[in-house]
Amino acid sequence: MTEAPTDDPGQDAPDVRRPERHAVGLPAVANSIRFVASQAGVRRGLPLLRRINQVGGFDCPGCAWPEPEHRHPAEFCENGAKAVAEEATRLRVGPDFFAEHPVGELAGRSGYWLGQQGRITHPMYLAEGADHYVPVEWDEAFALIADRLAALDDPNEAAFYTSGRTGNEAAFLYQLFARRFGTNNLPDCSNMCHESSGAALNETIGIGKGSVRLDDLWAADLVIVAGQNPGTNHPRMLTALEKAKRAGTRIVTVNPLPEAGMRRFKNPQALRGLAGRGTELTDLFLQIRVGGDLALFSALNRMLLRSDAVDREFVEQYTHGFDALAEHHAAGDDEEVLADAVRRTGLSREEIERLLDMVLASERTVVCWAMGLTQHKHAVPTIREIVNLLLLRGDIGKPGAGVCPVRGHSNVQGDRTMGIWEQMPDRFLDALGAEFDFAPPRDHGYDTVDTIRAMRDGRVKVFFAMGGNFVAATPDTEATEAAMRRCDLTVHVSTKLNRSHVVTGTRALILPALGRTDIDVQSSGEQFVTVEDSMGMVHASSGTVPPLSDLMRSEVAIVAGLARKVFGEDGVPWEDFAADYDRIRERIERVVPGFDGYNVRAREPGGFALPHAPRDERAFPTATGKANFTVNPVTSPEAAEGRLLLQTLRSHDQFNTTIYGLNDRYRGIRNGRRVVLVNPEDAAELGLADGAYCDLVSEWGGTERRAAHFKVVHYPTVRGCAAAYYPETNVLVPLDSVAETSNTPTSKSIVVRFEPDSGA
Ligand SMILES: Nc1nc2c(c(=O)[nH]1)N[C@H]1C(S)=C(S)[C@@H](COP(=O)(O)OP(=O)(O)OC[C@H]3O[C@@H](n4cnc5c(=O)[nH]c(N)nc54)[C@H](O)[C@@H]3O)O[C@H]1N2
Numbered sequence: 179m180t181e182a183p184t185d186d187p188g189q190d191a192p193d194v195r196r197p198e199r200h201a202v203g204l205p206a207v208a209n210s211i212r213f214v215a216s217q218a219g220v221r222r223g224l225p226l227l228r229r230i231n232q233v234g235g236f237d238c239p240g241c242a243w244p245e246p247e248h249r250h251p252a253e254f255c256e257n258g259a260k261a262v263a264e265e266a267t268r269l270r271v272g273p274d275f276f277a278e279h280p281v282g283e284l285a286g287r288s289g290y291w292l293g294q295q296g297r298i299t300h301p302m303y304l305a306e307g308a309d310h311y312v313p314v315e316w317d318e319a320f321a322l323i324a325d326r327l328a329a330l331d332d333p334n335e336a337a338f339y340t341s342g343r344t345g346n347e348a349a350f351l352y353q354l355f356a357r358r359f360g361t362n363n364l365p366d367c368s369n370m371c372h373e374s375s376g377a378a379l380n381e382t383i384g385i386g387k388g389s390v391r392l393d394d395l396w397a398a399d400l401v402i403v404a405g406q407n408p409g410t411n412h413p414r415m416l417t418a419l420e421k422a423k424r425a426g427t428r429i430v431t432v433n434p435l436p437e438a439g440m441r442r443f444k445n446p447q448a449l450r451g452l453a454g455r456g457t458e459l460t461d462l463f464l465q466i467r468v469g470g471d472l473a474l475f476s477a478l479n480r481m482l483l484r485s486d487a488v489d490r491e492f493v494e495q496y497t498h499g500f501d502a503l504a505e506h507h508a509a510g511d512d513e514e515v516l517a518d519a520v521r522r523t524g525l526s527r528e529e530i531e532r533l534l535d536m537v538l539a540s541e542r543t544v545v546c547w548a549m550g551l552t553q554h555k556h557a558v559p560t561i562r563e564i565v566n567l568l569l570l571r572g573d574i575g576k577p578g579a580g581v582c583p584v585r586g587h588s589n590v591q592g593d594r595t596m597g598i599w600e601q602m603p604d605r606f607l608d609a610l611g612a613e614f615d616f617a618p619p620r621d622h623g624y625d626t627v628d629t630i631r632a633m634r635d636g637r638v639k640v641f642f643a644m645g646g647n648f649v650a651a652t653p654d655t656e657a658t659e660a661a662m663r664r665c666d667l668t669v670h671v672s673t674k675l676n677r678s679h680v681v682t683g684t685r686a687l688i689l690p691a692l693g694r695t696d697i698d699v700q701s702s703g704e705q706f707v708t709v710e711d712s713m714g715m716v717h718a719s720s721g722t723v724p725p726l727s728d729l730m731r732s733e734v735a736i737v738a739g740l741a742r743k744v745f746g747e748d749g750v751p752w753e754d755f756a757a758d759y760d761r762i763r764e765r766i767e768r769v770v771p772g773f774d775g776y777n778v779r780a781r782e783p784g785g786f787a788l789p790h791a792p793r794d795e796r797a798f799p800t801a802t803g804k805a806n807f808t809v810n811p812v813t814s815p816e817a818a819e820g821r822l823l824l825q826t827l828r829s830h831d832q833f834n835t836t837i838y839g840l841n842d843r844y845r846g847i848r849n850g851r852r853v854v855l856v857n858p859e860d861a862a863e864l865g866l867a868d869g870a871y872c873d874l875v876s877e878w879g880g881t882e883r884r885a886a887h888f889k890v891v892h893y894p895t896v897r898g899c900a901a902a903y904y905p906e907t908n909v910l911v912p913l914d915s916v917a918e919t920s921n922t923p924t925s926k927s928i929v930v931r932f933e934p935d936s937g938a
């Protein structure tokens with residue numbers, strides 16, 4: 179047991195009500211205002227709400243869902259409001275706090291408690307053998323890092339992690355710093371998130387990003403939302419889906435859980451949403467078994483081929499590999515294949531055929547997905563099979579159709595565009611090297627899972643994180659924490675306190691950063707940063723509240739200051755970059771395609787769109803020069819007798835490892851997070867009474883992992899599958915259980931058995 183003991187009153191005794199049948203509406207509006215006022219205060223907090231996602235305001239630090247061209251005065255959601263309030267809080271964590279609380283004590287606190295303490299206001303240092311963090315000057319902090327970096331035998335003994343909130347300018351400088359230091363070890367949150375989407379899309383259409391814009395949703399005949407819970411994680415997507423629905427789009431939801439948001443939506447931006455019954459969003463709900471999506475889409479494609487509903491012209495002109503796919507689906511017996519799909523998906527044959535009919539009736543189909551598809555062993559083939567479907571129908575590169583991986587962190591896609599990737603292609607490295615007159619390293623670096631392995635084995639000794647909460651977000655908590663403790667130095671550039679600050683290497687630093695909402699003033703004046711949303715739109719973001727402390731620095735200033743300390747006079751004008759972010763954007767424009775006129779276009783209201791060859795001109799920059807069909811043999815996770823497949827997901831009151839509160843309103847869970855949702859029939863078979871406490875034991879490759887003291891909740895999830903919250907269950911995800919090709923932890927399919935409660 180490695181989890182922090184629970185110290186939140188009530189967290190151990192969650193109570194349960196009936197799940198909601200609709201999402202948003204008045205309670206969401208009331209909740210946003212209450213939460214913002216309580217965290218940030220009425221004077222500091224409430225005016226912020228008017229600046230979220232507005233031209234001249236700041237990009238919501240919540241999710242990466244795009245803003246419509248015509249913005250509503252309230253272009254935010256309940257959970258965006260919580261993300262803003264969390265950051266704009268008036269509470270401070272400064273030297274007094276650290277003097278009062280030894281690190282050992284903090285390591286016993288829950289993540290929720292740590293996050294609630296406030297914004298970090300001073301650079302803090304934990305010396306070797308010390309019990310307390312103590313304040314440190316910025317210059318001294320940089321010197322400490324430079325010193326440990328200089329002590330390494332090889333630049334690849336350092337790893338530089340990024341979480342997806344970092345703006346483009348800081349991300350670009352950060353990867354430049356890492357590569358000039360000599361390593362491609364740039365793990366990021368994306369490795370645990372949409373890496374599977376990137377891998378599948380790069381191979382099949384030649385670019386690892388989605389191909390649709392907002393107006394494509396409105397022009398689509400059919401939108402399939404698979405493995406995603408937008409009511410909680412991308413609430414503004416519901417507004418877009420409602421608009422699509424009113425324009426005649428049909429919507430299919432594929433999910434093991436009946437998520438409230440995809441059922442009935444009460445739009446808070448419209449009177450009908452606040453007062454009326456709301457809009458029924460889903461036309462067809464397919465309650466699929468966890469990991470059954472490849473079987474579903476494969477069966478669908480087989481039937482499509484049989485019914486001769488293939489867009490021959492598109493296939494001939496733009497694609498490669500059709501014959502192999504057709505051959506694959508010609509083999510075997512149709513009845514047997516369908517029966518196999520029924521078994522693997524848990525759906526009925528009629529349900530699969532209804533989906534087929536809807537696909538056949540649609541001239542323009544969009545498929546949206548998120549973590550329910552990406553975090554499986556067979557995630558990459560699953561997404562490739564979705565691409566097969568769209569290619570068969572000619573549904574890429576035309577209005578109203580395409581692939582829509584819905585990104586998580588607000589700038590996770592932009593960070594990738596800026597070079598935060600352990601395997602950036604040579605054309606990027608060539609341009610970077612030419613611009614800054616150096617030879618970037620070419621060997622691929624470590625991703626997130628490989629970084630943990632390298633720390634565990636003593637091959638990475640300095641761990642530096644630009645945001646995020648590495649030890650809580652990554653799999654196999656026990657193994658990861660042990661790996662982190664083996665490091666010589668761990669450094670976190672952070673806004674709020676989290677578990678990664680208290681599970682440290684021999685020495686540790688916390689460097690306090692400005693966030694999205696903070697006004698950022700540098701020597702040339704007030705700065706803005708730019709971000710890229712899930713649909714490839716780049717736009718400006720400027721904070722609007724005064725920082726809580728003069729000692730907080732922007733991420734740009736932190737990287738620039740560190741770089742100067744590490745490299746000395748190296749011919750790169752780091753100070754100029756920090757003084758005026760336009761100077762960084764000029765360089766990005768010369769290195770990264772699609773950013774011409776960056777400084778001008780970033781200042782245009784709404785920003786600008788990055789090019790996307792498949793969408794814009796049906797050009798596919800793949801190895802074959804065409805869009806690639808792929809053959810994906812059907813597979814799905816299995817659990818032996820007496821076991822269930824556990825998926826780990828988000829409640830309505832959290833942003834990843836940041837816990838806003840202990841409720842999950844739409845699912846009817848209150849005052850606690852250590853719950854496991856189990857289908858009543860499975861529960862009866864397993865002897866799990868509603869409300870009983872149990873341990874979850876994961877089984878993988880002959881090894882076992884345990885998470886103690888979970889309350890059983892009988893819940894209408896699909897048979898054979900259970901669900902529980904992340905990050906409490908990360909301890910159960912084996913480090914080596916990863917998706918093929920993308921190396922993403924399989925957080926959505928863990929085989930678990932239930933044992934009697936061993937206590938909190
Ligand atoms: N408020 C809030 N917003 C967020 C976040 C947050 O924590 N809080 N996190 C952000 C981030 S980084 C990300 S990546 C996104 C995550 O957004 P989501 O992917 O929506 O997040 P999860 O909670 O992991 O939900 C996964 C969904 O997939 C379903 N699912 C699980 N397994 C399967 C499966 O095998 N097949 C199918 N078809 N469905 C399955 C689950 O039932 C659930 O509805 O949200 C972003 N936005």
Ligand SMILES: Nc1nc2c(c(=O)[nH]1)N[C@H]1C(S)=C(S)[C@@H](COP(=O)(O)OP(=O)(O)OC[C@H]3O[C@@H](n4cnc5c(=O)[nH]c(N)nc54)[C@H](O)[C@@H]3O)O[C@H]1N2
Nearest residue numbers: 341367371645646647651671672673674676834835904925
């Ligand atoms: N079991 C399981 N594990 C998962 C997932 C899952 O579904 N199940 N999802 C995975 C996914 S999709 C993701 S994206 C990862 C998320 O992994 P991370 O991105 O590493 O985690 P977060 O919880 O988003 O990081 C929160 C911390 O970031 C810092 N922070 C916030 N804003 C800023 C900022 O503006 N600047 C800086 N410098 N720091 C800031 C704060 O200190 C805060 O505590 O987790 C993954 N882990």
Ligand SMILES: [Mo]
Nearest residue numbers: 371372586587
């Ligand atoms: Mo994510």
